[in-house]
Amino acid sequence: MGAFYYWIIGIGAEPQRFAWNSGLEKYYSLSGPTAVKGSYPVSSFTVNGYYDLLARAFVNGTLVLPVNPHPKLLALRNPWDERANEPYRLLDLAFYQNHYYLYHGATPAVLLFAPWYLLTAHDMPENFATFLFALAGYFFLSRLFIELLPFLSGRISVLLVTFCLLALGIAQSVPFLLHRAIVYEVAIACGFCCLSAGFYFLFRWLNAFRRRSLWSGLSGLSFGLAIGCRPHFGLAAVCAFVFLLLMSDRPPRFLQMFTRKDVFAFGIPMIACCLAIAAYNYARFGNPLEFGQRFQLGVASYQNVRLALENVAPGLYYLLLCPPDLVPEFPFFRLALREPFDAVHVLPARYFLEPTGGILGLCPIAFIAILTPLCFRRFRDRRGILVFISTMLVFAIGCMLFLAAIGLTSQRFEVDFQPFLVFVACVVACEALATLQKWSKMFATIGLAGLLLYSIGANVALAVQGPYDQFVQASPHTYVTLARWFSPFERFRPIENPELRLQASFDFSLPCTPESEPLISTGEFGSRYLLSEECSSDGRLRITSETSVQSTETQTIDVPYSAGLNFVGLLYTPEDRTVTISWNGNVVLRQPLRFLITAPSQIHFGWDPTLDNKATFPRRIVVYQQDLASPQAISSR
Numbered sequence: 280m281g282a283f284y285y286w287i288i289g290i291g292a293e294p295q296r297f298a299w300n301s302g303l304e305k306y307y308s309l310s311g312p313t314a315v316k317g318s319y320p321v322s323s324f325t326v327n328g329y330y331d332l333l334a335r336a337f338v339n340g341t342l343v344l345p346v347n348p349h350p351k352l353l354a355l356r357n358p359w360d361e362r363a364n365e366p367y368r369l370l371d372l373a374f375y376q377n378h379y380y381l382y383h384g385a386t387p388a389v390l391l392f393a394p395w396y397l398l399t400a401h402d403m404p405e406n407f408a409t410f411l412f413a414l415a416g417y418f419f420l421s422r423l424f425i426e427l428l429p430f431l432s433g434r435i436s437v438l439l440v441t442f443c444l445l446a447l448g449i450a451q452s453v454p455f456l457l458h459r460a461i462v463y464e465v466a467i468a469c470g471f472c473c474l475s476a477g478f479y480f481l482f483r484w485l486n487a488f489r490r491r492s493l494w495s496g497l498s499g500l501s502f503g504l505a506i507g508c509r510p511h512f513g514l515a516a517v518c519a520f521v522f523l524l525l526m527s528d529r530p531p532r533f534l535q536m537f538t539r540k541d542v543f544a545f546g547i548p549m550i551a552c553c554l555a556i557a558a559y560n561y562a563r564f565g566n567p568l569e570f571g572q573r574f575q576l577g578v579a580s581y582q583n584v585r586l587a588l589e590n591v592a593p594g595l596y597y598l599l600l601c602p603p604d605l606v607p608e609f610p611f612f613r614l615a616l617r618e619p620f621d622a623v624h625v626l627p628a629r630y631f632l633e634p635t636g637g638i639l640g641l642c643p644i645a646f647i648a649i650l651t652p653l654c655f656r657r658f659r660d661r662r663g664i665l666v667f668i669s670t671m672l673v674f675a676i677g678c679m680l681f682l683a684a685i686g687l688t689s690q691r692f693e694v695d696f697q698p699f700l701v702f703v704a705c706v707v708a709c710e711a712l713a714t715l716q717k718w719s720k721m722f723a724t725i726g727l728a729g730l731l732l733y734s735i736g737a738n739v740a741l742a743v744q745g746p747y748d749q750f751v752q753a754s755p756h757t758y759v760t761l762a763r764w765f766s767p768f769e770r771f772r773p774i775e776n777p778e779l780r781l782q783a784s785f786d787f788s789l790p791c792t793p794e795s796e797p798l799i800s801t802g803e804f805g806s807r808y809l810l811s812e813e814c815s816s817d818g819r820l821r822i823t824s825e826t827s828v829q830s831t832e833t834q835t836i837d838v839p840y841s842a843g844l845n846f847v848g849l850l851y852t853p854e855d856r857t858v859t860i861s862w863n864g865n866v867v868l869r870q871p872l873r874f875l876i877t878a879p880s881q882i883h884f885g886w887d888p889t890l891d892n893k894a895t896f897p898r899r900i901v902v903y904q905q906d907l908a909s910p911q912a913i914s915s916r
Contacts, residue, residue, distance in 0.1 A: 593626055
């Protein structure tokens with residue numbers, strides 16, 4: 280699992296997987312390890328090394344990040360206005376009383392970043408910290424599963440246990456988190472690690488005959504640190520505390536003397552962590568319950584998020600039911616950006632949405648967790664095990680409802696609860712198999728293995744894509760080579776830098792429509808090339824040539840508007856990697872590209888399917904030529 284995590288965390292990055300030379304001195308104009316303040320950066324649009332900045336602040340005995348805000352940001356009447364502050368802000372930092380603060384939890388800085396900087400005077404790469412947290416979280420969760428197996432009714436085959444362990448490490452969105460690991464992913468991965476450790480130590484307390492206070496204390500500390508990563512992880516601490524009280528209600532006689540001490544051992548470090556977080560908030564914002572979201576510099580739709588009942592239904596749709604976009608080209612599963620059930624304008628105001636997919640389509644094994652109540656009779660003589668997995672399930676459901684209610688949906692948020700749903704599902708499924716007879720047990724085992732393999736495969740595909748399809752952009756040749764292994768049909772097999780000739784006529788009417796309309800697209804998402812048009816106010820057509828969704832490689836040209844059929848030609852020559860656009864027989868645009876990757880099936884006229892987009896060119900299209908030749912075919916001519 281460590282090797283897989285190591286591979287995933289580098290595929291969307293530059294050639295150096297972990298950048299130990301962070302470059303923060305140059306980027307933020309810091310003067311060295313002892314610097315207290317640097318000037319504002321040249322570019323204020325990139326989220327860069329925020330946890331390293333917090334570590335430097337802690338080491339220097341301050342809570343203020345060592346970067347001066349831009350003077351023009353300080354001069355704004357309302358510095359939190361997204362339109363006014365966009366050229367000057369540091370995105371997603373909290374700005375309060377002319378200082379920058381990190382609103383993300385401080386636990387990762389306390390556990391890793393600050394100690395590392397104190398010892399080495401160097402920054403720790405954020406993606407390496409995410410890798411460590413993710414791997415440690417998997418270690419605790421998989422170890423917990425192995426130690427729980429002897430308490431199940433029947434024997435589980437080694438192969439099925441292996442599939443379950445793979446699902447615990449892969450089929451829970453953590454690999455997706457690793458694809459692009461910066462400040463957001465650091466906090467989530469650290470929270471996953473602390474929660475997994477908390478539940479593991481709680482289980483050790485349940486079954487220990489000695490040092491029970493040690494295990495309950497470690498569990499309380501872990502859950503307290505989790506709150507310092509993501510505040511809503513306090514739900515896990517509450518659930519664990521209730522579990523302790525329930526299991527301490529009628530303990531065996533020889534344990535009665537220890538139960539009160541165990542509850543205190545759990546509560547003291549957890550409460551200490553909560554008090555430290557409250558003091559941290561008060562020192563920064565003058566309010567122990569203020570984490571900094573109210574002062575966040577970002578997009579208005581996710582600033583100052585709050586719980587709202589109207590967000591719950593769409594939130595649950597995205598977390599549970601929203602299907603991914605299934606395509607015949609590698610990597611086959613793609614995140615979609617759609618309104619619930621493809622309805623129109625049903626989302627509440629200020630609802631923030633990123634490309635996402637529900638666990639029904641990406642991790643159906645997790646839904647077996649809802650069968651936990653059916654195991655009550657099975658676990659009747661193992662009350663502790665039943666209450667333990669129920670505690671984990673209650674936390675996962677509560678966390679899911681909280682995330683649904685905030686009106687802020689992102690695929691990475693599913694790591695908050697999905698690993699624990701998968702864990703409960705694996706335990707319940709293995710226990711249920713013990714109730715079945717020979718043939719029914721065999722078919723159920725095959726079905727369970729199929730669900731596990733599907734969930735693993737879907738999440739591997741999701742990890743390869745990542746949030747912005749960075750693998751194909753960072754290493755296009757490696758991407759195409761890997762895609763060929765899984766693309767047996769030539770029509771769906773991606774080709775790198777083919778010779779491409781496309782010709783078609785598009786019908787334009789009077790008056791011209793002001794909306795942007797797709798003309799020709801190839802590839803998809805990270806490998807996409809798109810030619811589109813938009814009618815300008817002076818009655819001319821603005822032709823736009825652009826590459827992937829996140830890329831800034833864009834060129835535009837205005838051409839005379841002419842009603843009726845207009846002839847459009849596209850030529851991509853692999854020798855110079857240049858796309859040439861002709862309009863009614865005249866060359867109007869040439870754009871050099873880093874690469875062009877497309878399968879024959881990904882060439883579309885009048886449609887760009889990226890992110891499940893359904894908008895099409897609304898009038899007649901006549902296609903004359905659609906030729907695509909691979910480099911191998913060109914060299915053999």
